[in-house]
Amino acid sequence: MNYLFLKEGTLSELRGLYKDGRTQIPLQFLVGEEGGPVAYEVYVASRDAGLMGDLARALEAPAYPLSLGPAFALGWAEAVTLARGEVVEGWEGKGIGWWQADRLRLKELLPEVRLYRDRFPVALSPDRNPRRVEELALEIGGKPLAVAYEGPVLRVDGLEGCAVGVVRV
Incomplete structure (x- = not known):
């Protein structure tokens, strides 16, 4: 994106004639499968x-x-x-969400499961710099995984037999 650089609100700035030029901003869009x-x-x-x-x-x-x-x-x-729920320590069964990679053990990995693992900032300072970074794993399509997990999970009423991985901020 090529934005106007406005410091003083002068007519020349509004016409795009500011002495330092324009502000270039990289921009990314997320697009769903098949453009949805x-x-x-x-x-x-x-x-x-x-x-x-x-x-x-x-x-x-x-x-x-x-x-x-x-x-x-x-x-x-x-x-x-x-919905009512409770955070419990440890889970074995179906689960969705983000999982701390070092606490996760997959029970079975089906061919349609696409697992992604990377380092993510999980706590930001007021200036948006990472305070804490953790290695997390998730199923890209949001499908439940058969897991054994040694960390906190959220059990939610209505998600019977399934839990949500918890990342504490």
């Missing part, structure tokens, strides 16, 4: 029921458009559900 939309399933946990209710209401009727970054990467929430 990109979908996320997000789980948020808190002991504060009031906070969770406020978050649910804000997602159901946002005051501003939901966005995945720039204004032209708008998003929307299709379903918001409040």
